[in-house]
Amino acid sequence: MVERRDAAAGDAESADGGSAAAIPSRLRAALRRRLGIDPRALAAFRIALGAVLLVDLALRARNLTAFYTDAGVLPRPLLAESYPLARHSLHALSGEAWAVAPLFLLAGAAALALALGYRTRVAAAVSLVLLASLQARNPFVLNAGDTLLWQLLGAGLLCPLGARWSVDAVRGRGGAPRARSQPETDRFAGPQSALLLTVVLAVYVSNAVVKLRGEAWPAGEAVETVFRLTYLHGPLGGLPPESPALLAAAAYGWLALLVASPLLVAAAGRVRAALAGLLVAAHLSMAFTLQIGVFSVISAVGLLPLFPPFVWDRTETLAAPAIGRLRSAVDGFSEPLDCGAATGSLSGVGLDRPTRGRLLAAVAALLLVSLLAWTAMGLGVVGAPEPVAAVSDPAESDWDMFAPEPPSTDDLILATATTADGDRIDALYGDPVAVDRPPSDARGYPTARWRKHFSLLPVDDADRVDATLAHLCDRAAGLSDAETDSVTVSSVEVDVSGDGEARVRAVGTRECR
Structure with a gap:
């Protein structure tokens, strides 16, 4: 439910500030300010979440055959062998690209509907399932950003994401304008909002604790080490100046933001807005300088629910003309929806609104307790019970990015295809290379997912290595007019903290004909 500040109650509390009866009301108001979320913040979160889902799909689609079909690096028999439950994935029902591509299109349609706020809860549920x-379908190309994306989407599913700035909101009230007397400081508060905020906070707190346990971050050396890793360079990765003092300041600044992250919930108002704004700016700078997939962008999206009402007051003022045009366009689109349909509710299963609210709150409360317990076990605050440890190790957290110490070796790749004409081409990039290709010619990876694939490819797993080489044979054939004879792959590690020594590790060679 969306809880509203009661002005009369507020006046009574002011008049009788010392009374014991006023303390619970003040405590509730303080908790609502910290754990509640402005509905407009949820709307901005929904729009950005839909956009990120679309971007993620577009980036994955570039390598649809490579990562999600039987002609790629992980055919379904190998997937079933490595992850038996994963064979039930919808994307694993067929190994053909023509069968997987429609699922990408369906996911894109659901993400677009989520961004627009059309049948919001249904769109969010479909997006989460897909x-x-x-x-x-391919766990070997996932990173921390993928984990955060589904966690935010799952927590958002329990919140009224379509209550504002959405097609559902306009059509559900027949296009009537929102009453201007309704307080702009209303907040959606409850276990659902607490869960969404805790998902975000757990990332920063966990990362802060792990970084403080190492030596590089407290010494201010970590950022300089990270920027020496050329395989992580994003579009602007080579631009940061090679200034130890500046890079040390960046390391201390980021560590300070992580340590201060509990204020995202403990504080309110301008302090919270300032801290969230700094974190958003830091994440967006990472998106341009580091090749770490969608993690930076989805982290920035996760911070949107933390911005307080005054930020959205200003946003609505600036966006009023565009909002008016959108409302007019939606008004004439079709018949108004009833409230249950507008939010994609559970009315179809016979649950009234109070019952649905209690059910969602109970589910969120259970998930919140589980998340707190899992985070505590992952940080070693409490021990993991035997049944939990037997299934998964909470200590193997996804939130230890570059912690406790950043990598000290630059991880590069040599993927060389030999054609029937005796020429050599790079099997990943397609350009000509030297016949005797030296380790110094090793390159970074085309995408963060290719890097993840090769980093999780054991040389002693003959089946997975052979599947990768077979796909590179097909890939090289599409990059050259000449027939491909063979493909050879080696990884090259360059020590960036010492003498720059290069170590070459052979991955494998395969005849393509």
């Missing part, structure tokens, strides 16, 4: 299925 995202989980897509991630299960």
Whole structure:
């Protein structure tokens, strides 16, 4: 439910500030300010979440055959062998690209509907199912950003994401304008909002604790080490100046933001807005300088629910003309929806609104307790019970990015295809290379997912190595007019913290004909 500040109660509290009866009301108001979320913040979160889902799909689609079909690096028999439950993924029902591509299109349609706020809860549920299925199809190309994306989407599913700035909101009230007397400081508060905020906070707190346990971050050396890793360079990765003092300041600044992250919930108002704004700016700078997939962008999206009402007051003022045009366009689109349909509710299963609210709150409360317990076990605050440890190790957290110490070796790749004419081309990029290709010619990876694939490819797993080489044979054939004879792959590690020594590790060679 969306809880509203009671002005009369506020006046009574002011008049009788010392009374014991006023303390619970003040405590509730303080908790609502910290754990509640402005409905407009949820709307901005929904729009950005839909956009990120679309971007993620577009980036994955570039390598649809490579990562999600039997002609790629992980055919379904190998997937079933490595992850038996993953064979139930919708994306694993067929190994052909023509069967997987429609699922990408369906996920894109659901993400677009989510961004527009059309049948919002249904769109969010469909997006979550298809995202989980897509991630299960190839777990070997996932990173922390993928984990955060489904967690935010799952927590958002329990919140009224379509209450504002959405097609549902306009059509559900027949296009009537929102009453201007309704307080702009209303907040959606409850276990659902607490869960969404805790998902975000757990990332920063966990990362802060792990970084403080190492030596590089407290010494201010970590950022300089990270920027020496050329395989992580994003579009602007080579631009940061090679200034130890500046890079040390960046390391201390980021560590300070992580340590201060509990204020995202403990504080309110301008302090919270300032801290969230700094974190958003830091994440967006990472998106341009580091090749780490969608993690930076989805982290920035996760911070949107933390911005307080005054930020959205200003946003609505600036966006009023565009909002008016959108409302007019939606008004004439079709018949108004009833409230249950507008939010994609559970009315179809016979649950009234109070019952649905209690059910969603109970589910969120259970998930919140589980998340807090899992985070505590992952940080070693409490021990993991035997049944939990037997299934998964909470200590193997996804939130230890570059912690406790950043990598000290630059991880590069040599993927060389030999054609029937005796020429050599790079099997990943397609350009000509030297006949005797030296380790110094090793390159970074085309995408963060290719890097993840090769980093999780054991040389002693003959089946997975052979599947990768077979796909590179097909890939090289499409990059050259000449027939491909063979493909050879080696990884090259360059020590960036010492003498720059290069170590070459052979991955494998395969005849393509």
